[in-house]
Amino acid sequence: MTDDTTRDRRTVLRCAAMAALVGASAPILAACGGNDTGGSGTSGGTTGTAPSASGSGPASGTPSAGGSGTVLGPVADVPVGGGKVFTDAKVVVTQPTAGQYKGFSAICTHQGNPIGSVENGQIVCPFHNSHFSITDGSPVSGPASTPLPAVNVKVQGTNIVESA
Incomplete structure (x- = not known):
């Protein structure tokens, strides 16, 4: 598995958790497209x-x-x-x-x-x-x-x- 694949998975999981915390909505998920740079x-x-x-x-x-x-x-x-x-x-x-x-x-x-x-x-x-x-x-x-x-x-x- 490449670092990019791992990073993409982390981003998807983090965004899903954020959406669950604040109530899923398209703007929130759309804002999660950034990279995982710490x-x-x-x-x-x-x-x-x-x-x-x-x-x-x-x-x-x-x-x-x-x-x-x-x-x-x-x-x-x-x-x-x-x-x-x-x-x-x-x-x-x-x-x-x-x-x-x-x-x-x-x-x-x-x-x-x-x-x-x-x-x-x-x-x-x-x-x-x-x-x-x-x-x-x-x-x-x-x-x-x-x-x-x-x-x-x-x-x-x-x-x-x-x-x-």
């Missing part, structure tokens, strides 16, 4: 406009009422010692200790794949099994060697809001 991915902070995949709380990526920033979702969705990936906004929010909320890009710094979940107190990229700290986004294990970029978040009423 790199640090993209920084966080991009917001979406589609409703939250969790089905609860406000639509992810909507402007907050009575304040500045973009509502990611309800505070109740982010457990203490864990976190939640807001796929529409490409942001993962963690709560390392009660009342302390941290925001990070939900794009893995290893090869730019979407973060999949927060499990056992770590942010997990399912593509190559990179794990990151919920406290500071630093790599804990796996091939990623660069921390997840921080994203400014705050609590506003009962919501987590991405702020400038």
Whole structure:
């Protein structure tokens, strides 16, 4: 098998997984035609406009009422010692200790794949099994060697809001 064949397969698998995470659509799949050159991915902070995949709380990526920033979702969705990936906004929010909320890009710094979940107190990229700290986004294990970029978040009423 050639490197080009391996790269094409990785691209197809990565795009299929991305489509499954955000809901399959032609524009997303069309955007996956690039090559697999590695790199640090993209920084966080991009917001979406589609409703939250969790089905609860406000639509992810909507402007907050009575304040500045973009509502990611309800505070109740982010457990203490864990976190939640807001796929529409490409942001993962963690709560390392009660009342302390941290925001990070939900794009893995290893090869730019979407973060999949927060499990056992770590942010997990399912593509190559990179794990990151919920406290500071630093790599804990796996091939990623660069921390997840921080994203400014705050609590506003009962919501987590991405702020400038």
